[in-house]
Amino acid sequence: MTEPLSLDVRGVGYAYPDGHVALRGVDLSVRRGERVALLGPNGAGKTTLVLHLNGILDGGGGSVAVGGLTVDRDRATLAEIRRRVGVVFQDPDDQLFLPTVGEDVAFGPANLGLRGAELTARVDEALAAVGMSEHRDRAPHHLSFGQRRRVAVATVLSMRPEILVLDEPSSNLDPAARRELAEILRSLPVTLLMVTHDLPYALELCDRSVILDEGRIVADAPTRELLADPDLLAAHRLELPYGFAVPPRDQSSLQAARTT
């Protein structure tokens, strides 16, 4: 292969300090520019896997490489990896900590060395993308849950990472914000790994999906194929929602065309 994989996870295991085993040997590789949905039941280990991708959790065996760099405890490597991978956490309260929304969105790019007008432009752009420009000077912990989730997404968009990892980004968003986020994500030229329980959303955004269950990858296929296999879905507590029918292929590409 000429180009290194964007994400290369090999045999990663992890047990939490209380002894609970969350990952039991996960293998996953994602090529540059791919969009992959990470599906699986509650407690499957999805969030735990996400936290491995930028070295917040480690030490349970196996290896994680990001764009050819192996995640280890070396500070410089870790810093470089965190510059490349942007993670939006499942809980927005894990993401936001500064006194105002504007400062919080500026925090990441400022750490990347941006200053002055350039920094302001990044912040403006990211806040506009999630529709939160008017809340710039408010305190993040005084926002509604969905507003916090949007700001959380903005804090990572403003860093323009090469690899975007999102842990249930659409939950708690209002329907329009959910679609707007899909449009943003589709327009970004990045590698994308998105954890979601929203199968139609996965189909809309990601050509490929993997299913994680009990700490192992149990399926890895084009999203459309996965969703057409009710037995596989049912075996992992996945199912298509009430009233949803997989749109025929041409309509889905039409939809993609309409929104770009």
Add this chain to the structure above:
Amino acid sequence: MTEPLSLDVRGVGYAYPDGHVALRGVDLSVRRGERVALLGPNGAGKTTLVLHLNGILDGGGGSVAVGGLTVDRDRATLAEIRRRVGVVFQDPDDQLFLPTVGEDVAFGPANLGLRGAELTARVDEALAAVGMSEHRDRAPHHLSFGQRRRVAVATVLSMRPEILVLDEPSSNLDPAARRELAEILRSLPVTLLMVTHDLPYALELCDRSVILDEGRIVADAPTRELLADPDLLAAHRLELPYGFAVPPRDQSSLQAARTT
């Protein structure tokens, strides 16, 4: 009317301590046994309204009555109201605080005076309903986000309230859990007010929906009618998701029959 309304909200306003106005005169009445979906964009004031229904927030004008009892600062009335209304909060981390899942689920019924075998039975039943029985002795903050959400629902189910108020109960649940929750909610003989951004879920569960926007109720109609009005939806950042078509009425009742 012979029977008092389950919920009777009149002209409720509220401004947060930092001066942000969240509710500007909300009127809403819900009859006994009704199931109502509360829809609206992020930041509309839905959570703020929910927090008024059992007297957690007040003082901004207007009145709230629950089953004929008016919410005020009187301790005895408040206690009685809180016994009748069970609220599942939007953020499960706000709801869970005891060292083990079992204790947390027992907290509410124990406060209602239940003891011994009866209490244990309630806890078992509630945990089984959300599929978390095996996690009974674990610490809630050591669970995955979706598992925490399920336990949060269980902590309120175990109280068997007359009126159940749920703030985005289906977010972060895996698809099977989402359907199972719908089945539980449909089987309970309670008055239900459910905040959600998931319009198909609202249609599946609630015959009536209200839309809250900028602190005011802007629409109140049968869910099926509301969802058939794309202009109204669009005006309040609501829209049907990709791939979803409102199922014909008979199919929806078939679906209801299948699951009961």
Add this chain to the structure above:
Amino acid sequence: MEAVALHISNGVLNGPVSAIYGVIALVALAYCISRGRRDLDDRLAPMAGLVAAFIFAVQMLNFPVLPGVSGHLLGGAMAALLVGPWVGALCVSVVLIVQALVFADGGVTALGANVTNMALVGTAVAYLLIALLLRVLPRTPTGLGITAFVASVVAVVAASQSFVLQYALGGTTDLEHYSLGAIAGTMAGTHILIGIGEGLIAAVTVVTVARTRPDLVYALRGLRQPQQVTAEGVAA
């Protein structure tokens, strides 16, 4: 005096003095409980817990004041500012009780003396000063910050002098090279330094809270009523 940690252990004070202070503390706490009960509403109950936890946490940070001498923060002034004098005294007492039972820090027989110094004297002196200062200073975050700082310094020194008094009354050993005045002087000197550290932390914390949630600051109570909002708009 080497022992600047104000958590007096068992055996430092004699029996009668320990007992007298035990009675003083019990009576005073009973009064605080009857007054505090009225204050402890839905806003103040969690705040009281947090103030106690915060004091507990900062008391764990022992920091060097002079070579060979270390001290820790007491927290009375911050408690008085955020939750008022009655609940404030209770918060500090809870910290001392839990420290004595759970961490063996401070003797159980000296609990009365410890509560008197840190919870009663510290909080009372701080609250008197706060009441006074807030009358002259503007009720702005800056005014509150200065108040917090001054009240902390004075309260910490007062608490240390209360310890000196106890030692004079019931110390199990008489000291020859040190007159009582000298001990008082040394204690005051080191505790001014501790008080400055404490004052800075208290000031910053209280100012942060006052900026975003003025409704939470007990000392600013009565200034803000919940706003009435109607369909027509916000009433003043």
Add this chain to the structure above:
Amino acid sequence: MKGLYLDRDTPLHRLPPEVKIAAMVSATVIVVVTPREALWAFAGYAVLVAAVAAIGRVPAGWLARRSLVELPFVLLAFALPFLAAGDKVTFLGLEVSRDGLYGGFNILAKGTLGVLLSLILAATTTTRDLIVGLDRLRCPQIITQIATFMLRYLAVLGGEARRMRIARISRGDDPRFLWQLRGFATGVGALFLRAFERGERVYLAMVARGYAGRMPAAWLATGAATRNQWLAAATVPVAAAAIAGTAVILG
């Protein structure tokens, strides 16, 4: 928050918290009122404490390390013989004050025994049980309530500090110390506010489930102490009193 609890299964651990608190406090009082000249009474107490520690399987090394909280007073104890007034005696070749020598011993012995008794209590009782014990000993509810919230908030403070740290490092910050961000102080203020607002929401959620000031643990925890348990625990203060009595009569 775990405190100093050592998770074991011993008769001492199984004893209800209220009897342990009562026994610890009364034994400490007896130790403190013992005249300091009754030297061998203290030896008796030491044996008693060692026996209790053995029943609770609390290791000696652990006790030694944890009793360092007493250090400032130990220093005072060693300084007293040189500082105190009164007649001088020669001890280990040094001229020291007799009163100071006794005074130092007094603080050292009583302080150490008191710390050891508290440590044994802390090692065999969880913090939550301690509050249940205080509640059963009729401690006013407002005190146990503040104590419950205090323990809860220590966890919240820790949790929020951890969240803030993860939020920062994953966005390219490289903190060597948690509060370096904008100085220690702003960090403390922000943490305080954040922890308060989280805790406030948690509190309101508790209230929404019928909380009215008393934790169900206070009445749910397996039964209050039986007569036999009170008697078993009373052996410690009674033995201490016997030692003290003998020492006073003989001394």
